[in-house]
Amino acid sequence: MIKPVHLAASALLLSAPALAQLADPHAGHTMPGAATTPAPPMDHAAMPGMDHSKMDMPAPAASSDSAMPAMDHSKMNHGGMAMTPALKGMTRSNVGPAEAALQSFSDALEVGNSDLAIARLAPGLKVVEDGVEESRAEYIGGHLAADMAYQKSVKTVLLERSVINESPVQARIVSKLRMVSNRSDKMIDSLVEETAVLTKLPDGWKIVLLKWDSAK
Template identity: 30%
Template sequence: MLGLSWLLIGLWLAPVPSDTAAVQQTVARFHEALAQGDRATVAQLLLEEVIILEGGRRESKAEYLGHHYGRDVAFLQAMRRSIVWQQVRVAGELAYVSTVSRLQGTFRERSYDLSSAELLVLHRTPDGWRIGAIHWSSRPNR
C-alpha cells in the first residue's frame, strides 16, 4: 500500500505541461507540418470550421487544402523562417498566438526577404488544442 501512495504522490508532483506550452507545441507542429508538406497533420490540426484570412480573402478548410496549401508548402520549403516575436495568450477554452517572423529565401528564381505576421486562434478540444482561425499578412523588409 505504501508503494501505491508514493506512486500517487509522484504523479501528483510530476510536472504537467501548461496550457501555454501545449498551445506553443501545437503551433510548432502546424508550422513543421506545413514546411514538410505533411498534409495529414495540417488537416488534423485545423478544425473543420476553421476560417483562414489572407490577402483580403476568406477560405474554408476545404478551400485551403484544395489549392492554397500546396502553394504555401512550396514557398515555405524554399524559405528560412525565424521568429522575431511571439506572444501566447490562453483564456479558458481559447488561446491566441500572435507571431512576427522573417522569411528569407529564393522561390521561382526570385529572392524574398519578408516580415510575416500571423494570428492563430486555437480551441481546446478533447484531442488537444486545434486551430479555429488563421490570419496571415506579409510585407517586404526594406
C-alpha cells in the same frame, strides 16, 4: 642585361695605366700587410645613356585607401549562390500545448506533410490571407499545397511572439515572422504577421483561425 653595359662603359673610362694594372695576374688579390682602398662608386651620370635622373620611370601607385573603392559584396554574383543574410530570431522555451500545436502545423508545412498539417485544423477553421477568407475545405483544396511549396523555399525565423490565453480552452498567438529565400534562383526577404486562434477539443488543440498579413 644591365651588368654587361656597366662593364663596357667602365672600360671606356679607364686610363692606360689602369688597363695595365688589370692585366696583372695578382690584381684583385689582397696581399698581407697591404693597405686596401675601396673602389670609388660608379658615376652612372658620367656613362652614356646611364643617367638615372633622366630615365622615364613610372610613378608608383598611390597606397591611399581612397585609391581603391571598398568591395560591395552585395552586388557580387558569387557563382549563383544566394547570399542569405545572417538571421537572428528568438527561441521559445516552456511553450504551452496551444503553441506546440501551432508549431506542429508550421513544421508540417515546411516538410510538406499535408496529413499532419490538416490534423491540426479545427472543423470550423477560417483562413484569412491578406484580406481573402477561405473555409477549411477551400484551404485544404487550394492554398494548402501552395503554402507547403512556399515554406520549402524559405527559411522562417520567429522575431516576436505573444501568447494570450483567452480562456482555459482558447489561446490567441500573434507572431512576427521573417521569411528569407534558401534557394539561389529566388530572392525572398519578407516580414509576415501571423495571428492564430486555437481551441482545445477532445482530440487536442486545433487551429480555428489562421490570419496572415504583410508586416513592416
